[in-house]
Amino acid sequence: MLEISSLTIRYGAFLAVDGLDIVIGKGEIVGLIGPNGAGKTSTVKALGGLIRPAAGRIAFRGRDLAAVPAHERITLGLSIVPEGRGIFARMSVEENLLMGAYAFDGANKAARMRRVYDLFPILAERRWQAAGTMSGGQQQMLAVSMGLMAEPEMIVLDEPSLGLAPIVIEEIGKALIRLREAGVTVFLVEQNATLTADVSDRIYVMSNGTVLHHGTAEEITRNEDMLGALL
Numbered sequence: 001m002l003e004i005s006s007l008t009i010r011y012g013a014f015l016a017v018d019g020l021d022i023v024i025g026k027g028e029i030v031g032l033i034g035p036n037g038a039g040k041t042s043t044v045k046a047l048g049g050l051i052r053p054a055a056g057r058i059a060f061r062g063r064d065l066a067a068v069p070a071h072e073r074i075t076l077g078l079s080i081v082p083e084g085r086g087i088f089a090r091m092s093v094e095e096n097l098l099m100g101a102y103a104f105d106g107a108n109k110a111a112r113m114r115r116v117y118d119l120f121p122i123l124a125e126r127r128w129q130a131a132g133t134m135s136g137g138q139q140q141m142l143a144v145s146m147g148l149m150a151e152p153e154m155i156v157l158d159e160p161s162l163g164l165a166p167i168v169i170e171e172i173g174k175a176l177i178r179l180r181e182a183g184v185t186v187f188l189v190e191q192n193a194t195l196t197a198d199v200s201d202r203i204y205v206m207s208n209g210t211v212l213h214h215g216t217a218e219e220i221t222r223n224e225d226m227l228g229a230l231l
């Protein structure tokens, strides 16, 4: 589904991502964890087309994304939920969801919305509420749902656990598993190793712009030194 090879990202002379290799298969939940400044958000921005890599290749469903502008990536089936949620606080839940489908003129938006509400019934209950008045967890679910309104093949989530209480993070984890059951491939970019280990099939551990370790969630969590360093 997604193949990142030798991805290199520079900010001026500073090397933020240094030859990153990641492969994600259809139907997987793959985690990318690493400390602050590891280069995770830069990688997500490159996936979204918001920054141009200095070198390397990103292929999505076999297609090189280099020539695909940011706004067209969503129509290929690649949906990105940025760090910090990006919801419209004064707009209702339903209006936010419609914004998530802006690129899909003519699509049956009511049907898309029904599928989102099936996954997140709490959003259906609150469909007329201003998004900014909901809890942090509900706002995060809305951010994910906006990404789902595109009916993507793959959704990329940048730190969905940020600022949320552990019990709410658990809810997010359950939602990600439901997403996989619904056939969506998930790339979970996180600092929270517990959430990532709980839901991921495989995990890449990133530090200083490069992959330090890669394995199944079990293999990675067994390595206590590594987790200790991360947590």
Ligand code: ATP
Pocket (backbone or CB within 6 Å): 011, 014, 016, 034, 035, 036, 037, 038, 039, 040, 041, 042, 043, 191
């Ligand atoms: P965080 O969890 O804090 O978002 P991260 O793993 O996502 O961390 P990045 O945000 O990708 O890391 O940043 C990687 C490195 O690149 C950091 O050292 C950061 O200071 C640097 N960096 C990020 N954006 C810029 C920029 N626009 N200009 C210069 N340096 C940047």
